[in-house]
Every structure is written in C-alpha cells, then in structure tokens.
Amino acid sequence: MDVQYDVIIIGSGPAGLTAAIYASRANLRTLILEAETPGGKLTKTYEIENYPGIMKISGVDLAMQMMEHSTNWGAEMEYEGCEKIVPQEGYFEVHTAYGNVLTSKCVIVASGTKERTLDLPRAEEFTGRGISYCAVCDGAFYRNKDVAVIGGGNSALEESLYLTQLVNKVNIIIRRDVFRAEPKVVEKVRNNPKINIITKSLPDALVIEDNKVKGLVIRNVDTGEKTTLECEGIFPYIGADPSTEFLKDLGVLDARGYMVVDDSMETSIKGLFGAGDVVAKDLRQVVTATNDGAIAANSVARYING
Numbered sequence: 001m002d003v004q005y006d007v008i009i010i011g012s013g014p015a016g017l018t019a020a021i022y023a024s025r026a027n028l029r030t031l032i033l034e035a036e037t038p039g040g041k042l043t044k045t046y047e048i049e050n051y052p053g054i055m056k057i058s059g060v061d062l063a064m065q066m067m068e069h070s071t072n073w074g075a076e077m078e079y080e081g082c083e084k085i086v087p088q089e090g091y092f093e094v095h096t097a098y099g100n101v102l103t104s105k106c107v108i109v110a111s112g113t114k115e116r117t118l119d120l121p122r123a124e125e126f127t128g129r130g131i132s133y134c135a136v137c138d139g140a141f142y143r144n145k146d147v148a149v150i151g152g153g154n155s156a157l158e159e160s161l162y163l164t165q166l167v168n169k170v171n172i173i174i175r176r177d178v179f180r181a182e183p184k185v186v187e188k189v190r191n192n193p194k195i196n197i198i199t200k201s202l203p204d205a206l207v208i209e210d211n212k213v214k215g216l217v218i219r220n221v222d223t224g225e226k227t228t229l230e231c232e233g234i235f236p237y238i239g240a241d242p243s244t245e246f247l248k249d250l251g252v253l254d255a256r257g258y259m260v261v262d263d264s265m266e267t268s269i270k271g272l273f274g275a276g277d278v279v280a281k282d283l284r285q286v287v288t289a290t291n292d293g294a295i296a297a298n299s300v301a302r303y304i305n306g
C-alpha cells in the first residue's frame with residue numbers, strides 16, 4: 001500500500017499550523033486540509049495581546065505569518081473539508097468534501113470550534129445583514145450606528161472594544177451580572193465610554209422594520225420584563241462547540257463532542273491525534289493551541305519512527 005502522506009492535519013488554525021511546522025521540520029510528508037479560511041479563529045480576531053513575545057498583533061497578521069512559516073518548511077495545503085476518517089491497518093483514509101480519498105500514516109485533527117448561533121426567530125434570515133459573527137469582517141458596515149454584542153466571554157468583550165473604534169455605541173448584553181472574560185479585558189470594557197453594559201438579560205426577539213434589523217427585544221432574567229434596544233447590528237459571541245461531526249463514529253469524543261487525548265495528544269486510536277480548541281481541556285488560547293500542535297507533531301514523528 002503506497003500511503004501518500006506521513007501526516008494529514010485537519011484545520012489550519014494555530015494548532016494545525018504549528019503541527020505543520022514541527023512535522024515538516026521533522027521531514028514528514030505533511031498535508032494541511034482547510035475547509036474555510038487559513039488561520040482559523042485568528043482571522044476573526046481583531047488583536048492578540050497575550051501571545052508571548054508579541055505585545056500586540058492583529059489576528060490576521062499572526063495567522064498569515066504562521067501559515068507562511070508552515071508552508072516555508074514544506075507542508076502542503078489543500079482547501080477541502082474532511083467528511084470522514086476511516087482507520088485502516090497501519091494507515092488512515094481521509095475522505096474529503098470533494099469526494100477525494102487521501103491516505104496518511106497519521107492524522108492530527110485541529111478543526112477547532114464553531115460559534116453558536118443566535119436562537120431567535122428570523123435570526124438565520126438576517127445573518128449577514130444585521131446579524132454578524134465576525135466584528136472584524138463586518139464591523140465597518142455599522143459605522144456610527146448603535147450595535148448590540150451578546151455574551152460576556154473574551155470574544156464578546158475583545159470584539160466589543162474593536163467595534164468602539166467604528167460604531168456610535170456598543171451595548172453588551174450578558175445573562176448574569178459577571179463577565180466570563182479575563183479581568184484586564186473587563187477593566188478596559190468598563191472604562192470605555194462607548195460601551196453600555198446590560199446585565200441579567202437575554203435576547204428575546206429581533207425588531208425588523210422595512211426588512212432590516214432595527215433593534216433587539218431583551219428580557220430581564222429575574223423579572224421577565226421586556227425592553228427594546230435600538231440597534232442596527234447584532235454580534236452574538238455566545239460560545240462555541242467543537243467541529244467534530246466527522247469523528248462521531250470513532251469513539252474518540254467526550255459527551256460534549258470534544259476529542260479526548262492523552263499527554264502525547266493521541267486519541268484511543270493509535271495514530272489519530274487531536275490538537276487545539278477541539279480537544280477537551282480547560283484553557284483555550286492561541287498559546288495552548290500552538291503547544292498542542294507541537295506535541296502532536298512530535299508524537300507523530302515518534303510514532304512513525306517507531
């Protein structure tokens with residue numbers, strides 16, 4: 001059996017690209033498969049301020065530098081999604097969305113997470129025209145307007161700070177009265193005069209006029225009282241779920257759909273590894289993703305070299 005690659009890496013976020021750098025430098029025949037934009041969640045992040053050695057960098061710039069770094073060492077890249085991984089005797093088949101079947105001695109899954117969508121009537125219809133999951137991509141459409149950001153995690157707060165540079169006012173809606181984001185970011189948000197924080201509230205309905213988003217009805221979680229917030233843009237940042245549908249038959253996921261791996265980033269299937277946000281763990285950061293990618297590629301090299 002002529003196996004095409006030593007390792008196929010699924011996903012090109014920080015975990016996948018770091019795995020590609022380490023695998024290529026170990027002289028492994030390496031292919032990265034990417035279904036969407038190279039860089040993963042980085043490309044939707046305005047600024048990174050906690051990657052050691054780099055005080056501040058835009059998400060897109062860091063993604064492009066990581067990508068150039070990985071292909072510079074010889075990793076190949078194909079823009080195809082993964083539909084299915086089939087373990088065979090001593091190798092894996094990777095079935096792509098375009099119907100191709102690729103073969104590899106090992107697979108590193110670094111497919112990350114997918115943002116949760118707003119569960120309101122007509123939300124899907126207005127996604128891309130009033131509702132956006134990417135402030136960096138769509139923020140400029142709401143220049144000098146009022147917007148709402150839903151959620152109190154790092155993504156919601158960091159992207160709110162970005163939006164203040166463009167819009168008139170950012171209303172952050174959180175369901176509790178505390179934020180989930182790290183304290184330094186919360187402090188910046190609290191000190192920003194363009195940000196209005198609405199606590200103990202959940203989105204209840206969209207206000208649509210002339211086929212456009214004009215506001216959001218919010219409901220107080222304690223009193224049930226409903227109020228209408230005028231806004232033309234809504235940015236939900238309400239967390240994410242792992243992108244692991246294609247692994248569901250392999251028995252390598254926990255109850256929430258995250259990959260279960262050991263210290264070497266290997267799953268219960270020999271030769272199948274996980275890295276980055278897709279793995280069950282406590283801390284999801286660029287730095288923990290790159291850490292996982294390096295360990296996974298090193299483990300692949302050891303596995304292949306016996």
Ligand code: NAP
Pocket residue numbers: 048049050150151152153154155156158174175176179180202203237238239240283284285286
């Ligand atoms: P997250 O940390 O899970 O926060 C989700 C937020 O949305 C929470 O405030 C949560 O409220 C709220 N929420 C969840 N479901 C909701 C619903 N149905 N309706 C209204 N609100 C809802 O998600 P994230 O901000 O996307 O971050 C994901 C991961 O990436 C985290 O581990 C985060 O630390 C990491 N990250 C790190 C950075 C950084 O270090 N610079 C940047 C971005 C993301 P509750 O708090 O009440 O649950």
